[in-house]
Amino acid sequence: MITKLSHTTIFVIDQESAYDFYTNKLGFNVVDDIPVGTDARWLTVSPPEQPDLRINLFPITVGKMFPKETAQVMIDLVKNGKFGSGVFECEDVFATYEELRKKGVEFVKPPKKEFYGIEAQFKDDSGNWFSLQPRYNYDNL
Amino acid sequence: MEQVLKNKDYPKAYLYRRIVQSKLFIDKNYMKNIDVSNISDEANFSKFHFIRLFKQAFNKTPHQYLTFVRIEKAKALLQSNKSITDTCFLVGFESVSSFSGLFKKHVGITPSDFLKQCKKRKENVKRAPLSFIPGCFITNYGWDK
Numbered sequence: 001m002i003t004k005l006s007h008t009t010i011f012v013i014d015q016e017s018a019y020d021f022y023t024n025k026l027g028f029n030v031v032d033d034i035p036v037g038t039d040a041r042w043l044t045v046s047p048p049e050q051p052d053l054r055i056n057l058f059p060i061t062v063g064k065m066f067p068k069e070t071a072q073v074m075i076d077l078v079k080n081g082k083f084g085s086g087v088f089e090c091e092d093v094f095a096t097y098e099e100l101r102k103k104g105v106e107f108v109k110p111p112k113k114e115f116y117g118i119e120a121q122f123k124d125d126s127g128n129w130f131s132l133q134p135r136y137n138y139d140n141l
Numbered sequence: 142m143e144q145v146l147k148n149k150d151y152p153k154a155y156l157y158r159r160i161v162q163s164k165l166f167i168d169k170n171y172m173k174n175i176d177v178s179n180i181s182d183e184a185n186f187s188k189f190h191f192i193r194l195f196k197q198a199f200n201k202t203p204h205q206y207l208t209f210v211r212i213e214k215a216k217a218l219l220q221s222n223k224s225i226t227d228t229c230f231l232v233g234f235e236s237v238s239s240f241s242g243l244f245k246k247h248v249g250i251t252p253s254d255f256l257k258q259c260k261k262r263k264e265n266v267k268r269a270p271l272s273f274i275p276g277c278f279i280t281n282y283g284w285d286k
Contacts, residue, residue, distance in 0.1 A: 036271070065282050098154075
């Protein structure tokens with residue numbers, strides 16, 4: 001029986017820039033920042049109210065995970081916004097939209113009432129897009 | 142290309158902007174001696190109207206949010222090896238005892254126990270960094286070579 005999700009990965013173009021985006025703009029906390037060897041870094045962050053979910057900000061660089069051709073394909077896909085990396089919850093979509101825009105976050109969709117509720121969509125500094133939705137009580141649906 | 146919300150779809154935009162402004166004011170001034178009156182003045186609201194709107198937007202009263210920010214900043218400072226006394230004053234508390242009490246209430250352990258945990262973790266990370274990374278990532282990324 002699976003009990004929870006502990007780690008997930010977001011592939012980023014530039015790890016240092018992603019660090020700044022996820023901490024200073026989105027307000028996430030750094031959980032791990034561990035140098036590995038001479039040129040790699042294990043960097044995980046978590047949303048403020050979900051400290052036990054580690055989001056691994058992994059840079060797309062040529063190596064075992066991404067041979068040269070694959071790395072270039074991945075970079076193009078991420079930059080072109082082909083990866084929707086998840087749904088983030090907030091208390092109020094309009095307030096969070098205002099706050100994140102003020103901090104320079106780019107929205108590809110401003111808050112809009114859809115048949116499933118109010119939703120906005122923004123991009124991270126690499127090009128990954130996320131949905132922003134209000135906290136739901138799924139038990140009441 | 143960025144899409145921006147039009148005012149006609151967003152009749153209460155001015156309210157949201159003022160509430161967000163006050164949240165950002167807390168983010169920037171948490172280390173100062175500020176209270177709800179300062180913050181509601183910043184947003185040009187009456188105190189009670191302001192508290193209600195703030196809580197509606199962020200699920201915390203302005204005071205709860207200020208405490209939350211101070212405790213989160215304190216955790217970051219303690220993780221970077223700052224002393225408890227320095228941390229207390231750097232995040233805007235006026236006495237170490239009230240800081241320690243609130244810290245324990247929010248984090249579940251005292252600042253000194255938190256500091257000890259951080260030091261221990263840092264030593265362990267330095268000694269065996271890969272033990273803090275799930276093995277599947279280590280092998281997929283080639284970090285085991």
